[in-house]
Amino acid sequence: MVSLTHGFDTRSRSAAPEKLRSSATVRKVWICLRVMFGCGMLTDSFANNSRIANSNPGDPLLSCARPPHTFGPTVPGRSGSWTNRTRKLSEWLMQTVSRLHAQANISILYPELPFLERAQxxxxxxxxxxxxxxxxxxxxPPDAQVEAFVDSIEEAGVSLRALNFFAGDMKAGERGILSVPARLNEFLDxxxxxTDIGRRLGVEKFNALYGNRQEGLTARDQDETASIALHRAAVTVSSIDAAVLxxxxxxxxxYPLKTAAQARSVIDSVGLPNVELLADLYHLFVNGDDVPTALRDHISVIGHVQIADAPGRHEPGTGSIRIADLLxxxxxxxxxxxxGLEYLPxxxxxxxxxxxxxxxxxxxxxxxxVRETEMDNR
Structure with a gap:
C-alpha cells in the first residue's frame, strides 16, 4: 500500500507558512517606507485610508506624533516638493497593495471564439x-491535444494560474468524479x-470538483473516497508547489457542497495545508450562504476567488451581488x-x-x- 503522506509535509495548517493572507504584508512594506522616508505625509495618507485603518485598529504605525508638515523641504506652490512626492508615492502604494488582480476564465469567456484562440x-x-x-x-487526452492547449497559452504570452481537474461529462450534468469509488483511478490519472501541464505552465491552483451524489452509494462511502482522492491529488501537486481547491x-x-462551511469540512478532513477553498461569490450567493460571514469565517483557507453577478451569472454590476464590497x-x-472572471458574457x-x-x-x-488602444486614448 502506498503511503499517502510520503514526501509531503503533513504539519497542521496552523504551522504551515501562509502566503499573503494577512495585513502583515502591507505593514512590512509600510515599515520599509517609514525607514526610507521618515514619518510624515505617508502616515497621514495611510491613516486616512479606511481599509488599512479599519483592519489595524490601534496600530501605532497608523498614528505618528510628528506633524505631517515637518517632513521634508516643503516649498509653497512647488509641485516637486518632498511632501507632494511622498503623497503620490503613498497613494500609489495603497492602490498597489489593496487591489486584487483579475484573470480571465477562458472556458466561459470568449464563447464567440474557438477554444484554442481564447488565450490570445x-x-x-x-x-x-x-x-x-x-x-x-x-x-x-491524446498528447496532440495537450500540446495544442499548452501552445495556445505559451504563444499568447499569458500565465495559466488555475486549472480544473477532469470532472467528467460536464455537459451531461456531472460535476466531478473524485467521490465516485469506481472512478478514483481515472481521477488520479x-x-x-x-500536474504535468501545471509544471510546464506554472499553474498554482487546481480545482477539484467534488462530484454528485450517486444512486446505490452511501454518502459515507463517497466522502471517504473523496478524502483519499483529494489527499493524493494534494500530495501530487505539491511537487510543483501548487494547491488543490x-x-x-x-x-x-x-452536488453536496453548497456552502463554504460544507467545503471547509471536507478541507479539514483531508488535513493538508495545500487543500484550500475556492470562494466563488456567485455560487455562494445563489445557494443562500451568508457570503460576508463565510468569507470572515474561512479566510484562512481561501485559496482562490471567482466572481459573477446574479441573477443571470453575467458581468459584475449587472445584478444584485455587491461584488466590490465583498472584494x-x-x-x-x-x-x-x-x-477569476467566471461569468457568462x-x-x-x-x-x-x-x-x-x-x-x-x-x-x-x-x-x-486595459487594451493598448484604450490606454493610448487615456
Missing part, C-alpha cells in the same frame, strides 16, 4: 493571467496529466490572491471587459486589464 483574445484584451476548466473530453457549486441538486472585505481580511466578451473597467467602484478594488 484574453491577451489582446490586456490580461496577463488566465484560468481554465479541464479542456479535454477525457482524463488522459487525470491529476497526473494536469474545493468548491461549493450551485445549480446541481445532487473589499477580502482585501481587509488579508486576501491577496487572484480573482451578456454580449461580446471584450465589450463586457470594457464595461467592467469603466465601473469605478469595481475598478477601485480589482485591477482590470
Amino acid at each position: 483574445a484574453a491577451a489582446d484584451d490586456g490580461f496577463r493571467a488566465v484560468e481554465s476548466w479541464w479542456p479535454f473530453d477525457a482524463a488522459v 487525470g491529476v497526473g496529466v494536469a 474545493v468548491e461549493p457549486v450551485s445549480g446541481v441538486d445532487a 473589499s472585505l477580502l482585501v481587509s481580511l488579508g486576501y491577496a490572491g487572484g480573482v 451578456a454580449g461580446a466578451t471584450s465589450a463586457g471587459i470594457a464595461y467592467l473597467a469603466d465601473n469605478t467602484e469595481l475598478a477601485g478594488i480589482l485591477a482590470l486589464p
Whole structure:
C-alpha cells in the first residue's frame, strides 16, 4: 500500500507558512517606507485610508506624533516638493497593495471564439493571467491535444494560474468524479496529466470538483473516497508547489457542497495545508450562504476567488451581488490572491471587459486589464 503522506509535509495548517493572507504584508512594506522616508505625509495618507485603518485598529504605525508638515523641504506652490512626492508615492502604494488582480476564465469567456484562440483574445484584451476548466473530453487526452492547449497559452504570452481537474461529462450534468469509488483511478490519472501541464505552465491552483451524489452509494462511502482522492491529488501537486481547491457549486441538486462551511469540512478532513477553498461569490450567493460571514469565517483557507453577478451569472454590476464590497472585505481580511472572471458574457466578451473597467467602484478594488488602444486614448 502506498503511503499517502510520503514526501509531503503533513504539519497542521496552523504551522504551515501562509502566503499573503494577512495585513502583515502591507505593514512590512509600510515599515520599509517609514525607514526610507521618515514619518510624515505617508502616515497621514495611510491613516486616512479606511481599509488599512479599519483592519489595524490601534496600530501605532497608523498614528505618528510628528506633524505631517515637518517632513521634508516643503516649498509653497512647488509641485516637486518632498511632501507632494511622498503623497503620490503613498497613494500609489495603497492602490498597489489593496487591489486584487483579475484573470480571465477562458472556458466561459470568449464563447464567440474557438477554444484554442481564447488565450490570445484574453491577451489582446490586456490580461496577463488566465484560468481554465479541464479542456479535454477525457482524463488522459491524446498528447496532440495537450500540446495544442499548452501552445495556445505559451504563444499568447499569458500565465495559466488555475486549472480544473477532469470532472467528467460536464455537459451531461456531472460535476466531478473524485467521490465516485469506481472512478478514483481515472481521477488520479487525470491529476497526473494536469500536474504535468501545471509544471510546464506554472499553474498554482487546481480545482477539484467534488462530484454528485450517486444512486446505490452511501454518502459515507463517497466522502471517504473523496478524502483519499483529494489527499493524493494534494500530495501530487505539491511537487510543483501548487494547491488543490474545493468548491461549493450551485445549480446541481445532487452536488453536496453548497456552502463554504460544507467545503471547509471536507478541507479539514483531508488535513493538508495545500487543500484550500475556492470562494466563488456567485455560487455562494445563489445557494443562500451568508457570503460576508463565510468569507470572515474561512479566510484562512481561501485559496482562490471567482466572481459573477446574479441573477443571470453575467458581468459584475449587472445584478444584485455587491461584488466590490465583498472584494473589499477580502482585501481587509488579508486576501491577496487572484480573482477569476467566471461569468457568462451578456454580449461580446471584450465589450463586457470594457464595461467592467469603466465601473469605478469595481475598478477601485480589482485591477482590470486595459487594451493598448484604450490606454493610448487615456
